[in-house]
Amino acid sequence: MARTNGQLYKRLRREFKDEHQPLNTPCWICGQPTIEWDTHGQDNSFELDHYHSVSEHPELETDPSNFRVSHRTCNNQRSNKAPRLGLGTLSQTYYPQQPNT
Numbered sequence: 001m002a003r004t005n006g007q008l009y010k011r012l013r014r015e016f017k018d019e020h021q022p023l024n025t026p027c028w029i030c031g032q033p034t035i036e037w038d039t040h041g042q043d044n045s046f047e048l049d050h051y052h053s054v055s056e057h058p059e060l061e062t063d064p065s066n067f068r069v070s071h072r073t074c075n076n077q078r079s080n081k082a083p084r085l086g087l088g089t090l091s092q093t094y095y096p097q098q099p100n101t
């Protein structure tokens, strides 16, 4: 969402994938070399994971040394362990008619 280096990130992601696909690099989370490199949106589809989360280290989003090979599902499950703040949703319910001052 707050990605400011979208073009750069896309290029680096592609280069990262091109580097690891011939090696069939295992998922760094579960260790299984069963990545589906050419599918999208499948459980085993390739996903670029960040060793240091981008939310905590946005400057590392485009640092290839922070990139890791992962399954889509492993990446998602890992992300889910870091709860996201839901302040906006709560505020809309709780203060429906009070503008922020």
Ligand SMILES: [Zn+2]
Pocket: 027, 028, 029, 030, 031, 032, 070, 071, 074
């Ligand atoms: Zn995995």
